[in-house]
Amino acid sequence: MARKKKLLPLLENVTITDVAAEGKALARIDDKVVFVPFAAPGDVVDLQVRKKKHRYCEAEIVRFIKRSDMRVEPMCSHFGFCGGCKWQHLPYEEQLKAKQQQVYDQLTRIGKLELPAFRPIMGSVHTQAYRNKLEFGCSNRRWLTPHQISSGETFDNMNAIGFHITGAFDKILPIEKCLLMDDLHNEIRNAIRDFAIDAHLSFYDLRAQHGLLRDIMIRNSNTGEWMVLVQFHYDETGDEAKALALMEHLARRFPQITSLLYVDNQKGNDTFGDLQLQLYKGKDHIYETMEDLRFKVGPKSFYQTNTAQAYHLYSVVRDLARLTGSELVYDLYTGTGTIANFVARNAGRVIGIEYVPEAIEDAKVNSQINGIDNTLFYAGDMKNILTETFIAEHSRPDVVITDPPRAGMHPDVVQTILNTLPQRIVYVSCNPATQARDLALMDVRYKVTVVQPVDMFPHTPHVENVVLLELRG
Secondary structure: OOOOOOOOOEEEEEEOOEEOHHHEEEEEEOOEEEEEEOOOOOOEEEEEEEEEOOOEEEEEEEEEEEOOOOOOOOOOOOEOOEOOOOOOOOOHHHHHHHHHHHHHHHHHHOOOOOOOOOOOOEOOOOOOOOEOEEEEEEEOOEOOOHHHHHOOOOOOOOOEEEEEEOOEEEEEEEOOOOOOOOOHHHHHHHHHHHHHHHOOOOEOEOOOOEOOEEEEEEEEOOOOOEEEEEEEOOOOOOHHHHHHHHHHHHHHHOOOEEEEEEEEOOOOOOOOOOOOOEEEEEOOOEEEEEOOEEEEEOOOOOOOOEHHHHHHHHHHHHHHHOOOOOOEEEEEOOOOOHHHHHHHOOOOEEEEEEOOHHHHHHHHHHHHHOOOOOEEEEEOOHHHHOOHHHHHHHOOOOEEEEOOOOOOOOHHHHHHHHHHOOOEEEEEEOOHHHHHHHHHHHOOOEEEEEEEEEOOOOOOOOOEEEEEEEEOO
């Protein structure tokens, strides 16, 4: 006989007290912390517990008794269901305070370091339409809101293009209008949806792994160029012809698209870094500009998604590096060489290392088109390239700039940096928690002298942080 599932409690008349990590807020009841999404400090609410652990639980708001005076009206109609912009209900200045505190908490609690006074967080130049890249999933399993389910309405068409729902990998929240990118991207995405439905194209089934229309990536740039990449999944004869009909429709309707690409992805996931992409129209890249530099960005290239704020981020990096024109700089996780080329004119030589070969090729082109001749770039796994042999061949760096992915740096990479003993390390991180872990490993030889948080992602809990480490005397 199956065990009955234990009913989780309803918590009544609870006051939300603080902003917490991962876009949640929190309340304290007796000795237990309760994490609540889409809440604000000062809210008085009834909460339904959804997950209960020994020292904490997770709950959701089922009734407002009093709404916080701090709250502002969310800008997006999808707020509360889409997990992308969880802090829209908080004034931007409150978001910045929470991000500053997040960096402080993670560096002190995880790193347990001696730290200088933090610089005030740099707010984003734009808080809407600030992204230059968005990806949308396509699914035949549309996610329905609780209101839609309770309405009793019948939905004949369950196809959707939008964002994945947290905890339901196979379901997509249909997005009509997203405010994170120039509005043209909404027109393009909705045009793909409408054409696919009218032409009876099948939408991808993430469980069964079949269906033609699979994923969409849209990029734009501050040069006015647009890139669209559509991922298909060919199941049967005739699917390629259907895919090409959609591509032709986009090419005719949107002359603004300067780079139109597609790919048949038969893998079990939506990553395309190892796939051969097909160019349907235009060029296989777009350009971004920064100061007097131009940067080539391909579909597989990493480029900071907040173009305007990336300039301020890289300016912080350049200032903290304190280059005089003679230094050898190692730029680790260089991507398309944006930082490497941005600082190259202030350095003697810059060596960039990156895992993605296509990004490294773009980095080399970026040096060429900007007339920069003091850079070298290498592609491969960081821990395999950055070795004592590599350093012996290229000399020990005076300055190391590192901008790793969210997982931080591999311990072997940290140890190699420690062995090279550069005078300064500028560490850029999109995850202060893993940054704190790495800083703790380097604390034996380096002291943190500057901490500068930078907000690249308004309305989300994500924050970039730049740290300067200097060799201990």
